[in-house]
Amino acid sequence: QRRLEVLTQERHPELRELGIKWIDVIGKQLRDDRNSNQDEVEKCFDIAQELLNQYPNISIGIISPFKHQVEALKERFGDMDEDRLRVDTVHKFQGDECDVIIYSIVVTDNSPDGKIWWIDQGEPNLVNVAITRARSLVYVVGNKEYVRTHSNNNLPLGYLLTYTEQL
16 A cells, blocks of 8 residues: 655745645536646635745745646746746656645546546556645645545545545
8 A cells, every 4th residue: 555755844934834735626627538627726826826925935836637737727827937836747747846835636526537546546656746746835726525435545645635634
């Protein structure tokens, strides 16, 4: 069984919060063949804007397992200060770190079952990669109830949900 590695620690003097939080967003997947969830895009935007305004010296990474979500996020942010904010897929983020990571999982009630299967079993290491990119704080943006009913504690997303709820 794979175990989640939560390695956040206080490295940025401005941030008051540390660790990991799940932000429950239901939303809907745009189409079966378009892996994006606009409600998650808006929530990621709101979280990032608030953090960027509140903490002028932190770096933020917004990541998703799906390139369509990354495209939607980049479109929503428009011109961004890439020294402070980076938006990319989990694959492309490997090896990089930011003070805060916002992880948009996309999958929700109208998602084909193959999407959460791909995250949990097809590419299970991606969840671990996503949350270990943060130096101090991780926000997981996604549908809690969907993950609760379509994953379990032996799979990365189910374990991540349980872990965040026990904090």
